[in-house]
Amino acid sequence: MPNKYNNKVSELGLIDYLGRILTKNKLSVLKGIGDDAAVVKISKDKYLLNTCDMLIEDRHFKRRDNLYDIGYKAIACSVSDIAAMGGEPSFALVSLGIPQRIKFRDIKLLYKGLRKGTDRFCVNIIGGDTNSCDKLIIDISMIGFADSKNLVLRDQAKIGDYIFVTGSLGGSIYKRHFKFLPRVKESKFLTDRFKLHSMIDISDGLVLDLWRILKASRVGAVIFENLIPMHKDAKNLKEALYMGEDFELLFTVSQKDGKILLENIRQNKISFPLSFIGKIINKRCQMQLIDKNRKTIELKPKGFLHF
Amino acid sequence: MPNKYNNKVSELGLIDYLGRILTKNKLSVLKGIGDDAAVVKISKDKYLLNTCDMLIEDRHFKRRDNLYDIGYKAIACSVSDIAAMGGEPSFALVSLGIPQRIKFRDIKLLYKGLRKGTDRFCVNIIGGDTNSCDKLIIDISMIGFADSKNLVLRDQAKIGDYIFVTGSLGGSIYKRHFKFLPRVKESKFLTDRFKLHSMIDISDGLVLDLWRILKASRVGAVIFENLIPMHKDAKNLKEALYMGEDFELLFTVSQKDGKILLENIRQNKISFPLSFIGKIINKRCQMQLIDKNRKTIELKPKGFLHF
Numbered sequence: 001m002p003n004k005y006n007n008k009v010s011e012l013g014l015i016d017y018l019g020r021i022l023t024k025n026k027l028s029v030l031k032g033i034g035d036d037a038a039v040v041k042i043s044k045d046k047y048l049l050n051t052c053d054m055l056i057e058d059r060h061f062k063r064r065d066n067l068y069d070i071g072y073k074a075i076a077c078s079v080s081d082i083a084a085m086g087g088e089p090s091f092a093l094v095s096l097g098i099p100q101r102i103k104f105r106d107i108k109l110l111y112k113g114l115r116k117g118t119d120r121f122c123v124n125i126i127g128g129d130t131n132s133c134d135k136l137i138i139d140i141s142m143i144g145f146a147d148s149k150n151l152v153l154r155d156q157a158k159i160g161d162y163i164f165v166t167g168s169l170g171g172s173i174y175k176r177h178f179k180f181l182p183r184v185k186e187s188k189f190l191t192d193r194f195k196l197h198s199m200i201d202i203s204d205g206l207v208l209d210l211w212r213i214l215k216a217s218r219v220g221a222v223i224f225e226n227l228i229p230m231h232k233d234a235k236n237l238k239e240a241l242y243m244g245e246d247f248e249l250l251f252t253v254s255q256k257d258g259k260i261l262l263e264n265i266r267q268n269k270i271s272f273p274l275s276f277i278g279k280i281i282n283k284r285c286q287m288q289l290i291d292k293n294r295k296t297i298e299l300k301p302k303g304f305l306h307f
Numbered sequence: 308m309p310n311k312y313n314n315k316v317s318e319l320g321l322i323d324y325l326g327r328i329l330t331k332n333k334l335s336v337l338k339g340i341g342d343d344a345a346v347v348k349i350s351k352d353k354y355l356l357n358t359c360d361m362l363i364e365d366r367h368f369k370r371r372d373n374l375y376d377i378g379y380k381a382i383a384c385s386v387s388d389i390a391a392m393g394g395e396p397s398f399a400l401v402s403l404g405i406p407q408r409i410k411f412r413d414i415k416l417l418y419k420g421l422r423k424g425t426d427r428f429c430v431n432i433i434g435g436d437t438n439s440c441d442k443l444i445i446d447i448s449m450i451g452f453a454d455s456k457n458l459v460l461r462d463q464a465k466i467g468d469y470i471f472v473t474g475s476l477g478g479s480i481y482k483r484h485f486k487f488l489p490r491v492k493e494s495k496f497l498t499d500r501f502k503l504h505s506m507i508d509i510s511d512g513l514v515l516d517l518w519r520i521l522k523a524s525r526v527g528a529v530i531f532e533n534l535i536p537m538h539k540d541a542k543n544l545k546e547a548l549y550m551g552e553d554f555e556l557l558f559t560v561s562q563k564d565g566k567i568l569l570e571n572i573r574q575n576k577i578s579f580p581l582s583f584i585g586k587i588i589n590k591r592c593q594m595q596l597i598d599k600n601r602k603t604i605e606l607k608p609k610g611f612l613h614f
Contacts, residue, residue, distance in 0.1 A: 029398070029431055038433035040398060042349065052400040052448055054436050091336070091347060093359040095402075095446045124336055126345035129361050135441060139402045141359055141448030 034216065035154050036081040036201060037144065047151050049144040051081040057099075057135040067106050069178035070138065071113020077203070078142035079121045080182035080247045084201035085153070086191040087146035088184060089123045094140060097133030110138075121184060150191035152251065155216035157198035161280035162258025163221060167248040167273050169206055170234025170241075177245040186272050187249060194261065199251035205242040209250055211287060211301035220286040222296075223278030241289075242302060252280055341523065342461050343388040343508060344451070354458050356451040358388040364406075364442040374413050376485035377445065378420020384510070385449035386428045387489035387554045391508035392460070393498040394453030395491060396430045401447060404440025417445075428491060457498035459558065462523035464505035468587035469565025470528060474555040474580050476513055477541025477548075484552040493579050494556060501568065506558035512549040516557055518594060518608035527593040530585030548596075549609060559587055 030047065031039040037051035053074065057063060061070050075092065082089040094114060098107065118125055123142065166183050183201070190196060198217055202209045206228070214221055230240045253261065264270050281288075287299035337354065338346035344358035360381065364370060368377050382399065389396040401421060405414065425432055430449065473490050490508070497503060505524055509516045513535070521528055537547045560568065571577050588595075594606035 029433055032431070032433045033435065035434075038398070038400070040433065048450075050398065050400060050448075050450065051434060052402045052436050052446070054402040054404060054438050054444075054446065056404055056438055056440050059438060059440065091345070091357065093345070093357060093448055095359045095361040095448075097361060097363055097444065124339070126336055126339045126347065127342075127358060128340065129359050129446075131361050131363050131366055133363050133366065133442065133444070137361075137404065137440070137444060139359070139361065139436075139446045139448075141357075141400055141402075141446075143355075143357065143450075 031153055036084040037087070039085065039151065039153070045148040047087070047146045047148060049082050049085050049087045049146055050141070051078055052139060052141040053077045053081065054137065054139040056137050063136075065178070067110040068113035068116070071110040071115075072117045073113075073178050074138045074140050075114055075117025075121070075123065076180060076182050076247070078140045079117065079123065079184060080201045080203070082142060082144035083182050083184040083187040084199050084249060085144070085146055086150035086187055086196065086199065087144040088188065089121050089142055089144040091124050091126045091143040092118065092140055094125055094128035094138070096128065096130045097135065097137030098130060099134055099136055100132060102136065121182065150188070152191060152196045152199040153216075154198050154200055154213050157213050157217035157219050157252045157280050158254065159219055159280055159282045160255050161197050161252035162255060162261070162276055163210070163223065163250070163252050163278045163280065164258070164261065165202070165206070165229065165248055165250045165275055165277055167246065168229040168231040169202065169246050169248060170231045170239035170243050172231070172233070172245040172247075173243060174233050176233065180245075180247045182247060183249045189272075190249075190251070194253055194257045197252045197254065199249060202244075202246040202248045202250050204244045206246070206250065207241045207287065207299050208301055211285065213250070213252065214285050214287065217280075218284050220281045220283030220288070221278055222281050222288040222290060225289055225291045227275060227277045229273065229275040229277075241299070338460055343391040344394070346392065346458065346460070352455040354394070354453045354455060356389050356392050356394045356453055357448070358385055359446060359448040360384045360388065361444065361446040363444050370443075372485070374417040375420035375423070378417040378422075379424045380420075380485050381445045381447050382421055382424025382428070382430065383487060383489050383554070385447045386424065386430065386491060387508045387510070389449060389451035390489050390491045390494040391506050391556060392451070392453055393457040393494055393503065393506065394451040395495065396428050396449055396451040398431050398433045398450040399425065399447055401432055401435035401445070403435065403437045404442065404444030405437060406441055406443055407439060409443065428489065457495070459498060459503045459506040460523075461505050461507055461520050464520050464524035464526050464559045464587050465561065466526055466587055466589045467562050468504050468559035469562060469568070469583055470517070470530065470557070470559050470585045470587065471565070471568065472509070472513070472536065472555055472557045472582055472584055474553065475536040475538040476509065476553050476555060477538045477546035477550050479538070479540070479552040479554075480550060481540050483540070487552075487554045489554060490556045497556075497558070501560055501564045504559045504561065506556060509551075509553040509555045509557050511551045513553070513557065514548045514594065514606050515608055518592065520557070520559065521592050521594065524587075525591050527588045527590035527595070528585055529588050529595040529597060532596055532598045534582060534584045536580065536582040536584075548606070
């Protein structure tokens with residue numbers, strides 16, 4: 001979508017545009033552009049998931065950042081995308097653009113970081129491409145698989161659904177964004193036991209990623225300030241709402257399943273942090289925050305955009 | 308592999324290094340790093356192929372080049388990799404790094420080029436990632452499939468094999484490297500009818516890509532100057548031997564199949580240009596060129612390296 005001021009490209013507009021022109025031309029593609037990963041049916045009850053994430057120097061990381069951390073994060077981001085679909089990661093391709101200034105020992109460090117990620121999540125690096133480039137660029141393309149009973153898309157949130165989020169939010173970029181653990185086990189635990197209606201991983205902030213679910217599902221949401229799990233690193237509510245790189249799972253379930261989940265949380269039957277934060281409502285793409293004084297605040301879809 | 312002078316990284320050395328450290332940890336990966344595409348067994352007689360190709364401004368194309376052409380080429384390069392494994396392409400992810408200076412209409416042009424490639428080869432773009440970057444970067448990750456009877460690797464060339472090449476070689480970068488037709492149909496024709504022992508697509512020049520087959524198969528080769536199909540755009544033999552971007556198929560078959568192929572060529576039964584250029588010999592990784600005066604020249608593995 002052209003930006004009306006200068007005809008430049010915005011990320012959201014571009015993704016919309018791509019979704020329109022690159023239409024699905026094969027029956028087996030269940031989901032193309034517009035989710036955390038593409039979904040291709042490969043057998044009666046098995047789906048192939050495929051996602052890519054490009055990390056660019058000066059955009060996603062600084063030259064001074066540790067290459068081991070960057071390598072780990074590159075894998076972890078893609079793993080998180082696969083987990084957000086209810087899948088498990090399997091294979092990765094690694095495309096690198098490498099500046100001439102980078103020494104072999106630094107590349108080894110980068111690969112050790114990649115390896116830390118692939119070992120932890122049982123991912124096999126099966127290929128790649130290396131080129132020289134002014135900036136360091138790491139593009140990971142990852143293949144995962146999901147059973148049909150576990151697969152969760154973004155576009156099936158229903159009015160009345162309860163909204164949950166794993167972990168706690170905000171302040172990730174001060175410290176932990178290089179060390180985060182993608183919620184693969186949590187995704188498996190949840191999708192094995194509950195029929196999740198929609199799910200996304202929070203990469204660009206709670207509000208923007210919630211809005212992506214709402215937009216895809218054509219619904220609205222109300223969330224409650226006092227229910228939002230703020231991370232201790234978050235300086236204020238705004239950081240928990242809008243700051244990116246949390247990589248927590250945001251999902252919705254039916255009211256019935258939501259109540260069971262809440263009961264499980266109360267009884268300490270869930271081994272990871274999980275919070276109920278609000279409900280899906282019928283106001284299409286609208287987001288309301290009920291603050292601590294019970295005042296309703298309209299939220300706008302903004303957050304961290306990579307473009 | 309560290310360059311002994313400055314500890315910087317060479318492409319060949321890096322790929323060797325990756326192949327060593329990123330060991331195969333799952334039985335279903337038939338081929339990891341070190342072929343045109345990774346090969347994963349997904350059923351008794353079906354293989355998934357996965358490859359990625361990164362095109363970088365000022366490295367693989369110039370800023371003044373037409374974005375439509377660049378888009379087409381990005382897809383065609385990956386299609387060629389899949390064809391070189393005896394497979395057919397199916398799905399692609401498109402990762403883009405987009406400079407702020409690029410206008411929306413230019414991105415549309417790029418996508419029209421991508422679309423031309425995906426339409427022609429029945430590839431479905433199922434996802435991607437967009438980021439801003441100083442240089443335009445296009446990374447295509449492509450999934451294809453091959454029946455086990457069609458699958459061809461690099462590492463099974465046998466002593467006595469006949470070496471063939473499709474099309475004609477040299478001078479591609481003057482004109483046709485943006486317009487080339489990956490040899491998908493030709494690959495299917497050949498692999499349906501013959502048991503190819505090894506195959507690669509010539510992206511970095513005949514000599515370097517032949518050497519890759521020899522290295523993987525631990526054999527040598529002798530080729531004949533007067534048999535090498537020079538393209539009319541090639542200024543001299545050197546360009547046919549070393550210049551990259553031909554994207555023709557280079558393959559070996561048993562002597563028996565080779566003779567049948569030669570007979571087919573003589574009888575005009577093959578609808579595309581195909582040339583016998585030499586034989587596989589037992590001198591590991593050595594390449595000999597017999598020139599027009601029947602003099603033997605040792606060839607060194609050089610060509611166009613992207614790093």
